[in-house]
Amino acid sequence: MQFAFTDDQLAFRDAVRDLLARECPASVVRDAWTNEQGRTDNVWVRLGDMGVLGAALELADLDLVLVLEECGYFAVPEPVVEHMVVAVPLLPVPSRAATGEITAVTAFAGQGPTAYADSADVVVMGTHEGVVLLEDFAIVPLPASVDGSRRLHTVSGSGAVIGDGDACRRAFDRGALGTAAQLVGLTRRMLDMTVEYVKDRKQFGVPIGSFQAVKHHLADARIALEFARPLVYRAAWSMSHDDPEQSAHVSMAKAVAGDAALLAAAKALQCHGAIGYSFEYDLQLFMKRAWALAAAWGDASWHRARVGRAILR
């Protein structure tokens, strides 16, 4: 039992964190709300240059989980999970996707709409028959997402089967796991923002962070983060080592990480008060991403039911 990441894994995480801290400030996330594709000018290219987008060809989920956590922390408005984690390892000819030259997105039957389909070149589709690769596909726009950077569509089309049912299940699990990691990052970000704010903001002559009610709100969010993270890392290990219980582990991770992010969002907003309720203030960018991702790739209820089927049988 050695529940720790390797120096290489940590160094990869740090490198991506540095890149995102430079290239993906909140202003870039906000810009994606109004630009044409809901994406970024630079982040995608830089991630491609750095080899991140193709990393899953050589690296395991365990190597990527911390990177995805950082993508959540910075609310990167790009299909990082869909493209990098799910699609790239499945593509028969992944080279152009691995560099980011083309964009791949995903669509799983019964799992809600597809994000970023309007700027996608290929779609990896999870169906009851297995994984299907759509190179020609039609998209129909859905009403606006509450997270303005996520352009939602339904996707249809037909193509070649590139994976069997087990590959499909595994692809979905990798997507759910990657999303859980992003939710952990979002939780951390909202907590960091709020801690800074309540230390600084004064009312009644003192920082509002000195009030016990504020302290307890944020302590609860911190507790949720503390106990979500190990389940996410454990699920990454299980996926990487083909543990027979990997799907249940992923579901635990997604359910707990989603609930932690929703709790952190609620606490962050309440501790900010009216300023956090302002569209101009950046908290809402992270909060709405948390809402969207907690419901995407199966919400907590869906995943709890899946855990139930594993442990109550």
Add this chain to the structure above:
Amino acid sequence: MQFAFTDDQLAFRDAVRDLLARECPASVVRDAWTNEQGRTDNVWVRLGDMGVLGAALELADLDLVLVLEECGYFAVPEPVVEHMVVAVPLLPVPSRAATGEITAVTAFAGQGPTAYADSADVVVMGTHEGVVLLEDFAIVPLPASVDGSRRLHTVSGSGAVIGDGDACRRAFDRGALGTAAQLVGLTRRMLDMTVEYVKDRKQFGVPIGSFQAVKHHLADARIALEFARPLVYRAAWSMSHDDPEQSAHVSMAKAVAGDAALLAAAKALQCHGAIGYSFEYDLQLFMKRAWALAAAWGDASWHRARVGRAILR
């Protein structure tokens, strides 16, 4: 719309409250834990003398609901709901029960054990065929109740049918309503005790009631009380006026009052800390009664399901 009690109703309540304040201090409740029948020397007699035990022969649920709230406040260790509210109005010859000379208890199919059966003279039984009066019956003791004053048994026997299915439903509803009223009283009592304690108890050089966390715990209990009470009074009105939705109204009252009492118990214990956790301290008497009554006559989940059948049909 005049949502207020009459002066007569309030005067009746006050008279019973005065009696119980005199005759039923916590020491009397505690004595019932260890005496033979789990009852009192005086309270039953005095309630009989005062006409309370037979009051349901002439008065409606609305006239009794405040009295039952007081019985909850003082945790009267007597079958007030079973005998006075449910049984007396159903007995073919109620005179000796109305004075308290004999004791009647109740048993409803599928609704858990019967309290006070070991000191009962007759049992009013709710069955699928209607209400049955058992004058001869057998009792089998169950393991000890968490509330040491409640001696639980299962009851069996046969007897005359004294009411039809609708009378049975109504009898159960009156019992559930009376129990809801007691739970409101218990909630008030636990809140009162805790408010007094946290004003008095000092730690860190100040009364612990000055800490925001303690304030918010007790504010939440007070809110629960505030919004449980109107539903209980409304249900009493509906029963008294044979409202067609009376069963749903009773279920709302029982579910919400039970949850309020459980919340108040949890908050009261936490705000007391170790002293409240001591058997010698009286909080436990009220807390355990609240646990018992919240689960008796249908727990919150059972009543929510019944409300669901009424409003979701």
Add this chain to the structure above:
Amino acid sequence: MDLTFTAEEEAFRAECRAWLEANVPRGLGSGDTRDGFAAHLEWERALFEARFAVVSWPKEYGGRGASPMEWLIFEEEYYRAGGPQRVTQNGIFLLAPTVFEFGTQEQRDRILPRMAAAEELWCQGWSEPNAGSDLAGIQSKAVRDDTGGGWRLSGQKTWTTRGAFCTHLFGLFRSDLDAESHRGLTYFLVPLAATGVTVRGFGRLDGDEGFAEVFLDDVFVSDADVLGEVHQGWGVAMATTSSERGLTLRSPGRFTATATRLIELWRTRADPNDARLRDAVVQAWMDAEAYRWQTFLTVTRMRDGEQLGAESSLTKVFWSDLDVRMHEVALELLGADAEHDESGWMKGYQFALSGPIYAGTNEIQRNVIAERVLGLPRK
């Protein structure tokens, strides 16, 4: 006790229902955008024409002299019929009760009819960048102008709901610069067209321009625009918040209507055998009922002459938490579709999230409950 409505009340309900069912506009969007606000004003004027804008006001000001119970009935019918959140509410529900209680006859006659007719539109100017929960921190100043017979206001108000679309602001300003905390404030009525006023709208959580910053630079207001006594603004502002009128901002009808819509949504979206979501929907309904009956109890007590005090804090916490909870259940029912919901639940959720924050955060309200209802020590 009588939990039925009188024949008069039932008749009033029937009149409201008939008119509202026939007239409530369909598909009216958010009132927190410039275009939406204009569309809402059409509706407000229709309400006024039918004398439904301010039913509880005296007839001479455009109302019907409705009792509080009738007002509750109107509200139930209003939301039952799908009526939208009212863009005039801060004037009608927050300012008007204060004008009735503290205003001069001239002020009543000048302000109230135009407010009722939605000709003048009022926003609230209490919060400032450094005075949110702590209104005692108000820094905007009122300096005496004896020459002009009035005051000169300077400072900045913010989080002013619909400030960018309103014509007037009511607010608190520090008139005695030597006084601290809640003392030395005066309640002013400020035309936003006055020289020196700059209004900048900004987005609420959902992006609609429902907030504004109001900058005041040496703005002249006459003595006629002081409401109540000079330096007594805090008392004037607070007097009506927990009075009879204090309950009017969040009538039970709104939450009963939301609970009813939630049941509809459950019918269309849920597996009826899923006890978890069913329980959550039933609980929402029961809580909405509890709020309704607690209100009837309260209105009866007020009619019987009781003064209500800090109890309004119990109500504030309950309805605001309930509103959030009901919307959370709805979003769960919608699942992954919640993200792109157009039916109003996601927008309503974002609106509901303001409930525990505005008009005194729920943390402040719980302090008030503990200290003033339960009697716990302040320090």
Add this chain to the structure above:
Amino acid sequence: MDLTFTAEEEAFRAECRAWLEANVPRGLGSGDTRDGFAAHLEWERALFEARFAVVSWPKEYGGRGASPMEWLIFEEEYYRAGGPQRVTQNGIFLLAPTVFEFGTQEQRDRILPRMAAAEELWCQGWSEPNAGSDLAGIQSKAVRDDTGGGWRLSGQKTWTTRGAFCTHLFGLFRSDLDAESHRGLTYFLVPLAATGVTVRGFGRLDGDEGFAEVFLDDVFVSDADVLGEVHQGWGVAMATTSSERGLTLRSPGRFTATATRLIELWRTRADPNDARLRDAVVQAWMDAEAYRWQTFLTVTRMRDGEQLGAESSLTKVFWSDLDVRMHEVALELLGADAEHDESGWMKGYQFALSGPIYAGTNEIQRNVIAERVLGLPRK
């Protein structure tokens, strides 16, 4: 990262499992009554004979020198096999780590073997009537007795778990009467048979005599019974609470075992289609798993040399709330039968309710998290 156990660890687990399955007593009642305590001591001595009483201690003191990970494995197997709460835990888990860190060789040799063998039974004397959450309020005194070469203790300790059945008490006493707050306290080891000690047992919530008041009237203790430096008792007592050993009081095995029992209960009592209770049971399992893996993460960090600080407060709040929640779900599954439950859930619930109170209330723990983990200002 390697989330498997080594061959040695698996062998150790197998050895634990075999012995525990064969030896864990069935039907052992509460250890919080006089008779029950005596019966538990038999079990404690059986554990000691098999060298399972203190697996993490060095061999010379009766242990096996087990690593923290092996200790977690032992705990998993202990609770998996249905082992009871250990009546010796306050000595083994609270006093012993302090003796290892601060005790003299003489103290270690004198105290630890007898503690391991359950020959001497230790209770904790920290709380006093006026010092509960606020231990700085300790008033019990230690007055220097130079003639006797020791100290004279006077005062009252209370809420002392199993104090009426133990032989020794470890506690904090104010040795510098001029010092305030946490200063001037000394950590003493007190034989309860000493002259001047009176112990009165009293009931816990469930009525069992698991608490005691300990009255000390001029009780002599020698210098050999001072643990650590004189006047430094606070630091001595706190040093080990958030250290590696600090995690040992509530090992994940206990909660995993409870979650497993909850699943069993669900199987026998629940409608499998009731999604509400199913979700609650699944959530309990997931939370127990989260606690388990957070512990493995923490133990790995400690093995890698990290110092843990206030993080133990995160753990305390989580396990204590989880324990209450799991029992609440169980009681709901039992319905009206919960009231007369004999299977342990109602008793366990009452025990669980002490979790958020003792060893620093969860309110205090949340303050610590906010101030020392998140860095929020104290005042």
